Amino acid sequence: MKIRLKLFFALFFASLGLFAWQAPTVHAETTYTIGTDVTFPPFVYANSNNKYVGIDMELIRSIAKEEGFKVDIKPLGFNAAVQSLSSGQIDGVIAGMTITDERKQTLDFSTPYYESGIVMAVAPSSKITSLKGLKGKTVAVKTGTQGASYANSIKDKYGFKVVTFDDSDNVYNDVKTGNSAACFDDSAVLNYGVKTGLGLKVVTKPADVGQYGFAVKKGQNQKLLKMFNAGLAKLKKNGKYDQIIKKYTGKTATSKTSKSNSEDRTFLGLLRQNQQAILNGILETLKLTIVSIICATIFGILVGLLGVLPNKFARGASTTIIYIFRGLPLLVLALFIYNGIPSLTGTKIPAFVAGIITLTLNEGAYTAAFVKGGIDAVDSGQMEAARSLGLPFGKAMRKVILPQGIKIMIPSFINQFIITLKDTSILSIIGILELTQTGKIIIARNLEGFKVWAIIAVIYLLIITLLTLLSKWVERRIND
């Protein structure tokens, strides 16, 4: 028992070590963390090597080179990127973001680097040719975009409903499947999409014309903003800017991605092309799962034991912790820790650490509940008999109650491990590049929703099977 306990703590500290290892290392050249969208071609998208390219990506990389700084690109998704920026988790956002007065309240923008308006796209077979045709219909937009605010500003006038999605490909798919009659998005984006075989047609002229800017949090990272402006001016002067724009919007742009359309789109082909990305995703998922299982188990056991102490305050504390963290939706907890707390305290929390804390609290609360339940399920006569012999509470607990309680708890532990593994997928919301987020990004590029999600699902099932087998093996060892 003692050895087992020691092993437990060794693992615990090892996992703390993992945190430290995750912490950003300091480079000689300043590295800025730049958030961007998962997919917003031609401004941001992953190419067939899963490298992020597009107008925005080439601009920020060229500017960084000009001005002598480094960038760490985080494809968080538009909405999450803007939130992470305002909570100070990242230094800047470049994601085809229109400069608006509302955004200027919380963000500082660079000089505009592109001009675009909002257009409407419909399915090729659609008879809708103008905004008037939308009466009683549903329109798809992406959360937090200019297209979304445009749609919302005219929806009453034209009598349509608005549904929002976090990713562009979900927006387009909704139109293609006919769930939505149309979508609104930036003209550059939709025109590029139409050219590269998106399978939608644009039916309106650009409205609500706006300018795109690179953004930092208001009052913060002014040096970065200055460098961006200076770098942009240099690129415009030396012709590099025009070169980039032409590369992604000119005639040759079409051939660039039509190549990706001729990729091998069988399951095996998809697996082969995305091998590295998927492997990295699996590793990240495993790392998250293992570290959070260890932390949540320790936290859960401690809180659970607190709940069976012969002390009212300890029991109250345990019940409260369980109540709060079991009651909070995992998604809310993750966003609160990653975006909420830093925006109050001003300290960054790495996404991985925020993810671990989230899972530790949530899964730990469930663990605490069944640890408490398992101990309570041991006949109270066992404790009385032990105490009547003169054994102190702690010894009675360790020698008599816990060994019986743990047997009761084992199935719940195995169950909780599997739930923890599955719940890591929710951490994609804070931009952790685990398996689910990897899937999103691959689909954003190739739009093979069915096949890629099927691959991801099978991988999860495989990992869960392995985890279950491992747990059962441990269970047998303990029961012997």
Next chain:
Amino acid sequence: MANLKVDISDLNKSFGDNHVLKGIDFKVANNEVVVLIGPSGSGKSTLLRCLNRLEAPTSGKVSIDGKDISNTKTNIDQARENIGMVFQHFNLFNNLTVGQNIELAPVELGKLSKEDAAAQAKKLLATVGLEDKYDAKPQSLSGGQKQRVAIARALAMNPDIMLFDEPTSALDPEMVGDVLEVMKKLAKEGMTMVVVTHEMGFAKEMADRVVFMADGVVVEEGKPEDVFDHPQNERTKAFLDKVINV
């Protein structure tokens, strides 16, 4: 009063609004065997459990060997080492073998080495007639065997008083005799015992004193022949009529 083992005065115990023990005075001399009888719910178990503070008294004083058990400053674990208790439902540790059940407390509390505890366990098992059950799991024993192991377990701490709470009530009739035999042996060896039981035969034969409780008070007490043959109180009479005629 030097040889008083148990000295309880004005003991009150309430569970919420339920006033269970109402000012009990109760004394046990060294080497005395006291049998507690009374209708169900009269507070016999509660009184017994106040003796080793499995229940904390609401008010009043409980002394064992002059040590104030009711005082929360008293080291209760140390006091309990000398107070053996046997439960109606045995409460053998299900995760341990018979031998481990008996050895756990002496080893964990540093009274005996592992080897000595094992030797003692085997000896105790022999005295309760279960020498071949050392390696058995409690689940494989009959009720009577379990209760005899439970007695051996309590004796392993070498207590100088033993509390029995209806030790034979959960047993099949044919098992009762074996357990009573062990208890009689103990009594003859001079163990101080407080026994809650409905076994009137045991009370008549072994008790130095019988105490009849009802509704949280001691109604009547005395030598077994006096209480059983010439009960003074109507409630004692009514109770004895019921249990003896069944």
